[in-house]
Amino acid sequence: MRGLTVARRPAGDLRERAARALGGHGWAAGPTLLSTLASGTAAATTLVIAGLTGAAEFGQYTVVVSIALIVTVGMLMSLHYVMFQELPRSEPAAHPALMTTALLSTLVLGTGLLLLTVPFAPLLAVPLGVGSQTVCLAVALALSMTLNQLTESFLRGLKRYAFVATLKLVVAVVYLAGSVFCLLVLEVRDADRYLAGLIVTNLVFAAVAVAGLGITPRAWSSALARSLYRHGAYVTVIAAFTGVLFGIDVIFLNHWASRTDVGVYSVYSGFPRRLLGVVFFDGIGLILMPTLATMDKPDLFRRLARIAPSAGAATALVSFAAGLVFFFLLRGHYPFSPVLLALSAAGIGLHAIFHVYAAALSMGGVRGARVLIACLVAGTPVTLACQLACVAWWGLIGALVGFALTNLVLVTIVIIAAGRAYPQPAAGGRSIGDSAVRPEQ
Structure with missing residues (x-):
């Protein structure tokens, strides 16, 4: 019994030992779990779509997403990476200008590429081996993914980890529920419908993410835009x-x-x-x-x-x-x-x-x-x-x-x-x- 008594530790001591084991990153446990759960839900949605639409339709889904991921690089220009660094180390008064400049610059660039794609879609489709509609859908998806990643970087840069993780999880669950309903109840097997749904959920995430962040067109700066893109x-x-x-x-x-x-x-x-x-x-x-x-x-x-x-x-x-x-x-x-x-x-x-x-x-x-x-x-x-x-x-x-x-x-x-x-x-x-x-x- 004496040995058992010696082995016991006060609750405060155990908390301190746990904090040391986490290396000061214990705060990240909750947001990381929620964010991982959200990404896992999104992956499960893709698995459901793959299983219920069939290999051919899921092939179309995969082609569009693959093209979109490449186009996203040109639209985003790594501004999300810049926000991860600049927002935490800048003064709060500078945050509206940083986020406004990044968001409006990205909207102009992304929308311009989308509008430019439409008339040239038949030409772009030939080397890619796809149809014109697939090209347009991929660029539209790229724009929505770009806005999704950029606005998420705003929240992470401002250290609003719990909010962004919760928002990701809610959006992922809604997309999963909507996809399951369409697949099992409405029996929709067209992959383009689910790509359109993905575009909508990305845009909803972006809209909710920027609400209340002080985004205003007056805060846009051409000099700041050049600095961000160089970065x-x-x-x-x-x-x-x-x-x-x-x-x-x-x-x-x-x-x-x-x-x-x-x-x-x-x-x-x-x-x-x-x-x-x-x-x-x-x-x-x-x-x-x-x-x-x-x-x-x-x-x-x-x-x-x-x-x-x-x-x-x-x-x-x-x-x-x-x-x-x-x-x-x-x-x-x-x-x-x-x-x-x-x-x-x-x-x-x-x-x-x-x-x-x-x-x-x-x-x-x-x-x-x-x-x-x-x-x-x-x-x-x-x-x-x-x-x-x-x-x-x-x-x-x-x-x-x-x-x-x-x-x-x-x-x-x-x-x-x-x-x-x-x-x-x-x-x-x-x-x-x-x-x-x-x-x-």
């Missing part, structure tokens, strides 16, 4: 490269294979990528990103080199297990192959390693961004040629092979480049380029 230039270049590298496989497959193969490929590769995004960006990324920005870079990449293989293997296993669940839920609507699922899981594991290294370089300021851009410039010609050849020769299987090889090439390049850019210091010394006076910009 986001490096990240935009990175986003453009990755958007093409990890989005063009669907366009290639849509050209060389059938729309049904595109739908099947999305189940094998698209869902695991979305799951990885939920875990990385909405889960651990909330705390991981600031941590990466402040760590000593040579030490960071030394640690990454040590844990990357096991982290990639663990991600691959989780991806394979999640794939089994996906195909069980779809219950025969899509052809199942353990070999294809294993190939997909290998690609996802490499994809996770690349994204961790990319995040570490991106959080290294201008120097890290330049290193990452150089890696992408070096790897893009090889990886695009690889994807094109694999898809043209082997169709669905080739798309999975091409995705895995693309990530393998990029992982190899970034590991070599990071090792050269941030060499390990000699015993008792600092690494080359480190400064004891001025931190990295």
Whole structure:
């Protein structure tokens, strides 16, 4: 009994120990859980649409979303990334001008691109291998996604984490409920209807997010707009490269294979990528990103080199297990192959390693961004040629092979480049380029 008495701890002491274990980030637990739940609900909605519309219609859904993700890079120009940095470190009086300038500039650019797309849609549709309506729908979806991401960055930049996570969850639940009603009660199987619903929910989120934030046209500043776009230039270049590298496989497959193969490929590769995004960006990324920005870079990449293989293997296993669940839920609507699922899981594991290294370089300021851009410039010609050849020769299987090889090439390049850019210091010394006076910009 005496031993039991000694082992007990006061409640206050336990709370302090828990706070120390969370590293001061205990505040993030609730918002992170809600945000992850919202993203999981959105992913579940996509799974429901995939299962009840069929592979061909879901192929159309996937093509439109893939094109939209690429277009979003040009519309957003990484202003959401700028807001993550500028809003927390600026004075409250400067917030209305920052948000107004970012929002109105994005609206002008995005709406201009949309209006320009309509008359030229038939010409743009030819190289993409899709119809004119698909092009217009993809650009409209891109505009809604752009506004969604930008306005979410406003709330996160203002540290309104609980509100933005709750709003995301409510919107995701409404979209899920509406989709289920249309699929099961109204028996609507047209993928374009659900894409239109996605556009509406994105716009509703944006409208609610900006309410009460002091957005006023008078606060717009041309000088501030130029500054914001310069700030986001490096990240935009990175986003453009990755958007093409990890989005063009669907366009290639849509050209060389059938729309049904595109739908099947999305189940094998698209869902695991979305799951990885939920875990990385909405889960651990909330705390991981600031941590990466402040760590000593040579030490960071030394640690990454040590844990990357096991982290990639663990991600691959989780991806394979999640794939089994996906195909069980779809219950025969899509052809199942353990070999294809294993190939997909290998690609996802490499994809996770690349994204961790990319995040570490991106959080290294201008120097890290330049290193990452150089890696992408070096790897893009090889990886695009690889994807094109694999898809043209082997169709669905080739798309999975091409995705895995693309990530393998990029992982190899970034590991070599990071090792050269941030060499390990000699015993008792600092690494080359480190400064004891001025931190990295």
